[in-house]
Amino acid sequence: MTDGKLIDExxxxxxxxxxxQRSANEIRLSxxxxxxxxxxxxxxxxxSASDILATLYLGNVLKVNPAExxxxxxxxxxxSKGHCSGAFYSALAFRGFFPHTMLGSFMDPLSMLNGHPDRxxxxxxxxxxxxxxxxxxxxxxCALAARMRGESWRTFVLTGDGELNEGSNWEAAMTAQQxxxxxxxxxxxxxxxQQGDFTDKIIRMDPMGAKWKAFGFAVVELDGHDHEAxxxxxxxxxxxxxxxxxxxxxxxxxxxxxxAENKPAWHHGVPTSDQLVQAAAELGLEVTK
Amino acid sequence: MSDALGVVxxxxxxxxxxxxxxxxSLALEAMAAADERVCALVSDSVSSTxxxxxxxxxxxxxxxxGIAEQNLVGVAAGxxxxxxxxxxxAASCFLTARAMEQVKVDLGYSKSNVRLxxxxxxxxxxxxxxxxxxxxxxxxTRIIPNLAVVVPADPAETAAAMHYSLGHKGPMFLRISxxxxxxxxxxxxxxxxxxxxTLRQGDDVTxxxxxxxxxxALDAADLLAKRGIHARVxxxxxxxxxxxxxxxxxxxxxxxxxxxxxxxxxxxxxxxxAEILAVNHPAPMRILGVPGVFAPTGSAEFLLQHFGLTAAGxxxxxxxxxxxxx
Numbered sequence: 203m204t205d206g207k208l209i210d211e212x213x214x215x216x217x218x219x220x221x222x223q224r225s226a227n228e229i230r231l232s233x234x235x236x237x238x239x240x241x242x243x244x245x246x247x248x249x250s251a252s253d254i255l256a257t258l259y260l261g262n263v264l265k266v267n268p269a270e271x272x273x274x275x276x277x278x279x280x281x282s283k284g285h286c287s288g289a290f291y292s293a294l295a296f297r298g299f300f301p302h303t304m305l306g307s308f309m310d311p312l313s314m315l316n317g318h319p320d321r322x323x324x325x326x327x328x329x330x331x332x333x334x335x336x337x338x339x340x341x342x343x344c345a346l347a348a349r350m351r352g353e354s355w356r357t358f359v360l361t362g363d364g365e366l367n368e369g370s371n372w373e374a375a376m377t378a379q380q381x382x383x384x385x386x387x388x389x390x391x392x393x394x395x396q397q398g399d400f401t402d403k404i405i406r407m408d409p410m411g412a413k414w415k416a417f418g419f420a421v422v423e424l425d426g427h428d429h430e431a432x433x434x435x436x437x438x439x440x441x442x443x444x445x446x447x448x449x450x451x452x453x454x455x456x457x458x459x460x461x462a463e464n465k466p467a468w469h470h471g472v473p474t475s476d477q478l479v480q481a482a483a484e485l486g487l488e489v490t491k
Numbered sequence: 492m493s494d495a496l497g498v499v500x501x502x503x504x505x506x507x508x509x510x511x512x513x514x515x516s517l518a519l520e521a522m523a524a525a526d527e528r529v530c531a532l533v534s535d536s537v538s539s540t541x542x543x544x545x546x547x548x549x550x551x552x553x554x555x556x557g558i559a560e561q562n563l564v565g566v567a568a569g570x571x572x573x574x575x576x577x578x579x580x581a582a583s584c585f586l587t588a589r590a591m592e593q594v595k596v597d598l599g600y601s602k603s604n605v606r607l608x609x610x611x612x613x614x615x616x617x618x619x620x621x622x623x624x625x626x627x628x629x630x631x632t633r634i635i636p637n638l639a640v641v642v643p644a645d646p647a648e649t650a651a652a653m654h655y656s657l658g659h660k661g662p663m664f665l666r667i668s669x670x671x672x673x674x675x676x677x678x679x680x681x682x683x684x685x686x687x688x689t690l691r692q693g694d695d696v697t698x699x700x701x702x703x704x705x706x707x708a709l710d711a712a713d714l715l716a717k718r719g720i721h722a723r724v725x726x727x728x729x730x731x732x733x734x735x736x737x738x739x740x741x742x743x744x745x746x747x748x749x750x751x752x753x754x755x756x757x758x759x760x761x762x763x764x765a766e767i768l769a770v771n772h773p774a775p776m777r778i779l780g781v782p783g784v785f786a787p788t789g790s791a792e793f794l795l796q797h798f799g800l801t802a803a804g805x806x807x808x809x810x811x812x813x814x815x816x817x
Contacts, residue, residue: 336565341569348573357569370561373559
C-alpha cells in the first residue's frame, strides 16, 4: 500500500469518527430532550451508551434494513439495558426505523415509545427489555438460531454493569461458552454507577474483564467513547474463533454533560429547560422543537 | 392405542394406563422430522423430559442450557426471534416458578413463538414434597396475557395439542403429566385451542376437569348415572383461552358445576370458571383442588385421595351441590 493510500484511509477514518461524534452527541441531546419532555428517563446511562449505539447503528456495523425491519438475515441487536430507551430510540430513529418526530411522544399516553422498548410496537426493537438480565439469554438464543439455520448474521447485546448483578446473565454466559457462540458479542457499558450508587459501593464488579474471560469469552477492554477503537474492534469480530466475544466498554455515566458526568443522581435525573440549553451548548448543538 | 405410547400399568379391569410424556416426546420427534424449525431445550432434564431419543436424532437442534430455568426461557425466546420453533421442556415446578418473569416478559408480553412443556406437573413428584409439586402453575400461567395454557387429559390429546401448537402464533404452556392416565379420547383426536371437549352429555349437573382429573370425572359421572343423575362431562384442557360459551351453556342448562383439577383450588380451573359465571350467569359451584395448603408428602395417588380428587370425591361434591344425600 502506498503512503498516499494510507493517508487517504486515515483521512477517511477521521471523517467517519468526526461524523460519529456528531451523531453520538445528537443521540445525547435527543435523549435528554425526551427525558425533559416526559419528566422520566435514565439520562446517565443514555449518555454513557450513546457512542456505542452511534457506532453500531450509524457506523455501518449492524447489518440491518430499516425498510424491512424483520429481514431474516439482519444482525440482531438486543438492548438489554432497556431503561436507556431515550438513547436507543434516538439511535433507531436516526438510522431510519421510524421518523425522528415520533421521539417527541416518549412515554406519552398510548405512545409507541414506552419507557422500556416493546418490539410489538416499534420497528427495530428485537426484545422487550426493562427488567434486567433478560437480554443476554435472548441474545444467546438468537445466536443459537443462526447456527442451527446455518446463517451468518450476528447477535450483539448491550448490558449495563449494574445489570450484571442479575444471575441470569451468568447462566447465559455459561451457555454461550458451552456452545462456542462466536457469532455473539456482549458489550458491557462499564460506567461504574448503578441506580443507587457507584457499583463499587454496592456490588464490586471488578475484575470485569477477568470474569468474562473465566466464563470462556474472548475479552477486549476499550474506551467506550472512542469511536475509532469501537470501529476497529467491531471490524475484527469474532475476536477468537469458537468463543463468544465480550467488549468491556469503559464509559463515563453522564458523558459529555458537565453537570451529569459521573454523578449517581443523574442515573434517572431529569434536565430542566436551562440545563437542556447548557447541555446543547456543551455538545455543540442547539435545542430543537 | 399402541403399546409404544408408554403403557405404564394395567389395573384389574384391564384398562391400559399411559404416561403422557411418551406421547409428547413422540410428537416432538415427528414434528422435528417434518419441520426443521422445531428444536428442543432442556435444563439438564434430559431423562425427566424424555428427550434422550430426540437429542440423539436431532443433536444440532437440541440445546441443554444446564440447570438454569430463567436462561432456558430467555434462550427459547431468542431462538424464536431467530425463526426457530422452540419447545422448552423442564419440570413444571421450576419452569414456571423460577422463570416466571421470563415467561411474563420474554414470552407473554413479547408474544414469542415459544412452547413451554411443563413436565411432571401437579403432584406427580408427590413423595418429593411441596418444593417439587407444581400446583400453583395453573393460577400463575393462565393470567398472563397472550400465553395459551393447555392441560391435556391423555396421550391422544397430548399428541394433538403438541401438533396443534406448531401452527399457533404466540407462546403456549403445555402441562404434561407423568401420572398414569387412561385414554379418554380416541386416537386421532383433534385438539382446538379455546374449545371445551364434551365427553358426556347430561343436563342435571356439569363436571369440568382437566389433566389427570378428566378420567376421574367420567368415573364420577358413571356413579351419578347409577342414581339416575345425568352429568355432563367437559374436558377443560384449554385453560386459556377458555371456552366461555361452553361454561355459560353449562350454567344455563344444568343445575350447577363441579370443577376438579390437580392444582390449588384457588386461581386455576375453578377460579377461571367462577370468574366467568360471576359476571354473566351466577350458578352453584363446587371447586375441587388442593385447598390452600402445601401438600404433605406421599405418592401422587395418595395425595389425590387425600384431597378427595377422586371419582368418589367428585361424585360427593355433585350430590352436595344438588342437595342430595351421599
